Amino acid sequence: xxGGEAEEKLxxxxxxxxxxxxxFLASHAARKIRIMxxxxxxxxxxxxxxxxxxxxxxxxxxxxxxxERTKLMTELSEKVKKGGPRxxxxxxxxxxxxxxxxxxxxxxxxxxxxxxxxxxxxxxxxKKCIAM
Numbered sequence: 466x467x468g469g470e471a472e473e474k475l476x477x478x479x480x481x482x483x484x485x486x487x488x489f490l491a492s493h494a495a496r497k498i499r500i501m502x503x504x505x506x507x508x509x510x511x512x513x514x515x516x517x518x519x520x521x522x523x524x525x526x527x528x529x530x531x532x533e534r535t536k537l538m539t540e541l542s543e544k545v546k547k548g549g550p551r552x553x554x555x556x557x558x559x560x561x562x563x564x565x566x567x568x569x570x571x572x573x574x575x576x577x578x579x580x581x582x583x584x585x586x587x588x589x590x591x592k593k594c595i596a597m
Contacts (some may be wrong), residue, residue, distance in 0.1 A: 520553050531571045
């Protein structure tokens with residue numbers, strides 16, 4: 466292969482910067498980059514709003530307020546009582562079993578709400594003291 470041919474082939478290869486390539490950014494290989502963006506972007510917004518400290522509550526989407534779980538369990542039980550095709554009844558039974566296993570975790574939903582309320586109240590009182 467002559468030197469001119471190699472240069473010609475290199476010139477014909479389209480290139481795109483990785484950060485401008487939506488296919489790459491949506492790929493599994495770029496997952497770490499997306500996670501970093503989810504950390505960096507909020508950090509920038511907080512800095513711009515001059516927020517120095519914050520609490521981050523992490524949890525599961527499957528945990529819910531205990532009253533919501535009770536309501537869901539009642540609805541599922543009523544559907545089972547009405548009856549229906551076997552596969553639907555098996556699916557409902559599985560949902561009931563799954564929700565029973567999650568019930569003990571629901572108390573942490575309430576605890577997190579209470580803690581967030583205490584922190585917010587403390588912060589408001591702190592601001593009042595600073596303003597004086």
